[in-house]
Amino acid sequence: MKILSCTSPGEFDYLEEDNPMLTEGRAIVKIKKVGVCGTDLHAFEGTQPFFSYPRILGHELAGEVVEIGESKDISKGDWITVIPYFSCGICVACRNGKPNCCQKISVFGVHEDGGMREYVSLPVSSLVKRKGLSLEQLAVAEPFAIGAHGVRRAGVKPGQFVLVIGAGPIGLGVMEFARIAGAQVIAMDINEKRLEFCRDVWNIPHVVKAGKSAYDMIQEITNGDFCDAVIDATGSLAAINQGFQYIAHGGAYVLVGLQKGEIAFSHPEFHKREATLMSSRNATREDFDQVLDAMASGQLSVENYITHKVKFDQVKDDFQSWLNPETGVIKALVEV
Missing domain, CATH: 3.90.180.10 (Medium-chain alcohol dehydrogenases, catalytic domain)
Known part of the structure; x- marks a missing residue:
């Protein structure tokens, strides 16, 4: 063998x-x-x-x-x-x-x-x-289950703005299940080709290139409310640390991506939002069942x-x- x-x-x-x-x-x-x-x-x-x-x-x-x-x-x-x-x-x-x-x-x-x-x-x-x-x-099924689990952890509801940082395979899975949950999805990445893929192939309504103008763009997209859920799928320390600024008041930040370093953020900014920070690790059978159901029904291609x-x-x-x-x-x- x-x-x-x-x-x-x-x-x-x-x-x-x-x-x-x-x-x-x-x-x-x-x-x-x-x-x-x-x-x-x-x-x-x-x-x-x-x-x-x-x-x-x-x-x-x-x-x-x-x-x-x-x-x-x-x-x-x-x-x-x-x-x-x-x-x-x-x-x-x-x-x-x-x-x-x-x-x-x-x-x-x-x-x-x-x-x-x-x-x-x-x-x-x-x-x-x-x-x-x-x-x-x-x-x-497994990478999509990772995405489904992250969205479930975030408690995404219809109509909410969900920012997904990282447009790789896991990030795309997160976007799909945020869409299935009825959210308005925003994709962020540093790679133009991946953002083009999100917009032109994955039909993500809002794409934002990470960088200096990202904060203003997200503020405009969300009418100043920012994002009910921010979900990191990069595992990049810089991206994770920057993601805190995009959380809405009362919002949640879910770390699907994993990296070896220590994260850092402003406690006053986090505290005044009464924000929730959580990790999302692996997936459960419930998530696998949701993925396979979505594939079988045609919701997920x-x-x-x-x-x-x-x-x-x-x-x-x-x-x-x-x-x-x-x-x-x-x-x-x-x-x-």
């Missing part, structure tokens, strides 16, 4: 490994499609927190169940996607229905070896199927989201280029 391992920052190697064996409570899945996300790219360049090497990447997965024990919902031959966050089930977060931020969480492809290989053994409880969806749709497709043997050569936004990559998809 061929696997692709990130051996150290900036280095990949193809390895051989025996096929996994079926054990109780698990299934053997033949991986068909793997999405490449910011976590993978940051791991490759050595800037991803919670990461160690060597590591097999891959947590945005679609595959076919080839072996499975007793299960009410999943059968051999089913096409599935994977909830790649493995929780302990007993810690305070798990007891309170938040397995996405389990104290002992192990994320497939981050804390343990992931799915950039032909076959994997996975807990049956982590598998999700939805009839009628393609392998491509299933492969990108992935046609323009997947911009690059490569065969498994091409990944090693093409991966580094996806770090460059100028290539126009939104979502790269690997066919195993």
